[in-house]
Amino acid sequence: MIGRLNHVAIAVPDLDEGIRLYRDVLGARVSEPQDEPDHGVRVVFVELPNTKIELLYPLGENSPIRSFLEKNSSGGIHHVCYEVEDILAARDRLTGEGARILGDGEPKIGAHGKPVLFLHPKDFTGTLVELEQV
Numbered sequence: 249m250i251g252r253l254n255h256v257a258i259a260v261p262d263l264d265e266g267i268r269l270y271r272d273v274l275g276a277r278v279s280e281p282q283d284e285p286d287h288g289v290r291v292v293f294v295e296l297p298n299t300k301i302e303l304l305y306p307l308g309e310n311s312p313i314r315s316f317l318e319k320n321s322s323g324g325i326h327h328v329c330y331e332v333e334d335i336l337a338a339r340d341r342l343t344g345e346g347a348r349i350l351g352d353g354e355p356k357i358g359a360h361g362k363p364v365l366f367l368h369p370k371d372f373t374g375t376l377v378e379l380e381q382v
């Protein structure tokens with residue numbers, strides 16, 4: 249059911265420093281920061297030949313990454329995003345398997361303008377999983 253790895257997300261305590269590290273030190277192509285108020289994050293995409301790295305910085309008081317950064321003060325890998333062809337079919341199959349969909353269970357539009365869902369990290373060996381319909 250899952251397809252390609254769309255991105256690996258890294259939460260960062262300092263977005264400018266994250267951009268500097270990926271652009272100037274590692275020599276990658278890095279997008280302009282974009283605010284995603286529906287998701288409570290500011291994001292930057294690092295474009296690699298085979299996938300993307302999403303640098304995440306909290307936006308707003310209720311950012312879902314705030315407590316993660318409190319526990320991981322240097323930042324850290326926050327989630328992996330797998331592509332699916334049909335997000336509602338994926339959701340129904342996963343809920344049938346007992347996995348918990350985060351939020352209200354309905355897809356939101358993600359940073360690429362496509363529907364996304366998140367699965368509880370405790371149901372996937374401690375890793376927060378995002379699904380994106382492509």
Ligand SMILES: C[C@@H](C(=O)O)C(=O)SCCNC(=O)CCNC(=O)[C@H](O)C(C)(C)COP(=O)(O)OP(=O)(O)OC[C@H]1O[C@@H](n2cnc3c(N)ncnc32)[C@H](O)[C@@H]1OP(=O)(O)O
Binds near residue numbers: 325329350369
């Ligand atoms: C723009 C979009 C896109 O790409 O298109 C995005 O990616 S937006 C990316 C940002 N959006 C999201 O992450 C949305 C989905 N995330 C959420 O709903 C939340 O972050 C949760 C995953 C439910 C965690 O919420 P919160 O940190 O407030 O809860 P909590 O501190 O009580 O954590 C509950 C337990 O889960 C663990 N936990 C929390 N975040 C985790 C993570 N990222 N990876 C692995 N484990 C994690 C905690 O350590 C804790 O375990 P212990 O109890 O063992 O200590």
Ligand SMILES: [Co+2]
Binds near residue numbers: 255257
């Ligand atoms: Co993401």
